[in-house]
């Protein structure tokens with residue numbers, strides 16, 4: 001049994017070297033306001049983790065973070081992500097017996113309902129007016145089997161209370177939430193059976209609160225010059241201080257194949273976590289690479305599998321779980 005100071009962020013950071021200037025990550029949390037809902041967020045999370053007893057936990061982040069350009073936000077910079085990777089992966093973690101904390105961009109795709117969304121797979125396309133009972137609607141016969149399968153899994157996750165949906169919108173909300181989740185994992189000693197699966201598309205730049213205009217920027221002023229600061233590199237703090245016993249999997253998104261593996265390796269060397277899953281924007285649904293400091297392995301769908309509707313996450317998640325089992329052995333012994 002080990003003890004941890006983790007819930008207090010100050011104690012989670014090594015202050016043994018006196019008079020260290022505050023790290024940029026600390027400044028970020030001091031100079032940008034925490035989401036007002038954070039206490040309730042932490043309460044819900046603690047209750048969820050306590051209710052899930054000794055079940056393994058996957059923290060899946062999903063969707064893109066925004067960078068507001070005004071305090072009363074009319075304009076913002078967004079990071080590309082529909083939430084498919086995260087929502088689909090969450091389903092496969094649940095099917096493999098994990099409880100899932102789903103930290104997601106508000107209104108992005110969610111596990112299960114992603115199959116019948118308001119836009120891509122409009123649920124109305126699966127409904128018909130009943131011929132035998134005029135005035136009532138029902139699911140079209142040809143979709144009954146698939147929809148029943150999704151519905152049963154969705155209801156089971158609700159009944160078992162194994163899926164917690166926690167939303168974010170801005171990069172600041174995301175980072176405060178991620179820190180809260182990591183510190184709570186450590187505080188409740190869940191960290192040794194937890195994997196962080198960081199599929200969210202996180203902003204690398206942001207507008208500090210101190211420079212944020214209060215109201216909508218007026219176009220009458222001609223050109224708009226936006227001066228953004230780099231978002232501090234949080235993965236290192238997550239790995240070294242907030243949750244050192246959690247297995248951490250990050251995703252590296254590129255569009256140029258020639259730099260994907262090297263950028264993934266650089267992230268591993270910089271953050272010292274366990275696995276980077278590299279993917280290209282243009283082929284992200286068909287293939288990924290698993291990069292560790294020791295080796296790189298490619299996983300992909302055949303054209304046939306793709307045509308049959310197989311999802312790459314059906315390959316990715318079990319492979320991550322296999323590695324999580326190995327990680328748990330190492331951390332717990």
Ligand SMILES: CC(C)(COP(=O)(O)O)[C@@H](O)C(=O)NCCC(=O)N[C@@H](CSSC[C@H](N)C(=O)O)C(=O)O
Pocket residue numbers: 063080081082083084085086198199200201202203204232233234235236250251252253254279281284
């Ligand atoms: C976003 C997609 C491509 C999924 O797409 P949808 O299915 O449409 O949702 C996901 O697979 C992915 O690569 N996610 C990670 C994207 C990302 O932002 N990765 C960061 C690393 S994690 S953000 C870490 C932060 N910048 C820091 O360095 O601390 C990067 O590539 O640099």
